[in-house]
Amino acid sequence: GAVVSQHPSRVICKSGTSVKIECRSLDFQATTMFWYRQFPKQSLMLMATSNEGSKATYEQGVEKDKFLINHASLTLSTLTVTSAHPEDSSFYICSVAGGSRTDTQYFGPGTRLTVL
Amino acid sequence: AQSVAQPEDQVNVAEGNPLTVKCTYSVSGNPYLFWYVQYPNRGLQFLLKYITGDNLVKGSYGFEAEFNKSQTSFHLKKPSALVSDSALYFCAVRAGTDSWGKLQFGAGTQVVVTP
Numbered sequence: 001g002a003v004v005s006q007h008p009s010r011v012i013c014k015s016g017t018s019v020k021i022e023c024r025s026l027d028f029q030a031t032t033m034f035w036y037r038q039f040p041k042q043s044l045m046l047m048a049t050s051n052e053g054s055k056a057t058y059e060q061g062v063e064k065d066k067f068l069i070n071h072a073s074l075t076l077s078t079l080t081v082t083s084a085h086p087e088d089s090s091f092y093i094c095s096v097a098g099g100s101r102t103d104t105q106y107f108g109p110g111t112r113l114t115v116l
Numbered sequence: 117a118q119s120v121a122q123p124e125d126q127v128n129v130a131e132g133n134p135l136t137v138k139c140t141y142s143v144s145g146n147p148y149l150f151w152y153v154q155y156p157n158r159g160l161q162f163l164l165k166y167i168t169g170d171n172l173v174k175g176s177y178g179f180e181a182e183f184n185k186s187q188t189s190f191h192l193k194k195p196s197a198l199v200s201d202s203a204l205y206f207c208a209v210r211a212g213t214d215s216w217g218k219l220q221f222g223a224g225t226q227v228v229v230t231p
Contacts, residue, residue, distance in 0.1 A: 001161075032216065034219075042224075043221045043224050044160075049218060091157075097217050103165065103217070104150070104162060104165055105150075105162075105217065107152070107159040107161070107162075108159050
């Protein structure tokens, strides 16, 4: 499979601050990246889909001004949670697809965000 | 619209016994079906997929799954479970015609393998 990293793995911030999460595809060029959030003991909820060089497509109910996604290159996508509040606390996971591995999404290890 | 059902919240099995995790799906057109496993506080690891071809798919760590079109099922199986197989398992489906490749996940099934 593909190797995907996320940074940071854990972040704790104060309410009102912004947090940036990076997702990197380490061993292939990811034309498409996905961002999910997962609440404890629940399934993954897709937040947005992004293609390199294009604006992200957000799922219904996801605030695009709050969750800024930038897919600047074929190996890097960032999710910025702006003006974070306690209800944004969650586990955020990215996945990548593309190239010869178009059919399968490969997931990063996740980022645990805690907003105080 | 596509959907996935994993009817069991939890499956308990003794080590060495066969393990089955159930999944049924609904999708327009030909389905692409996937199984992923998640360990605590980790991302999802890809286990196996069905796109086309042989209905019996073999994947990582001794897991396999059988695509059954008439029953719209894609159950995950392992002949002999290990304690290390204890984790959260997700079934996912996408429509073959979906150019974005968006996945619909099931609710997940917690597998507990006891020594």
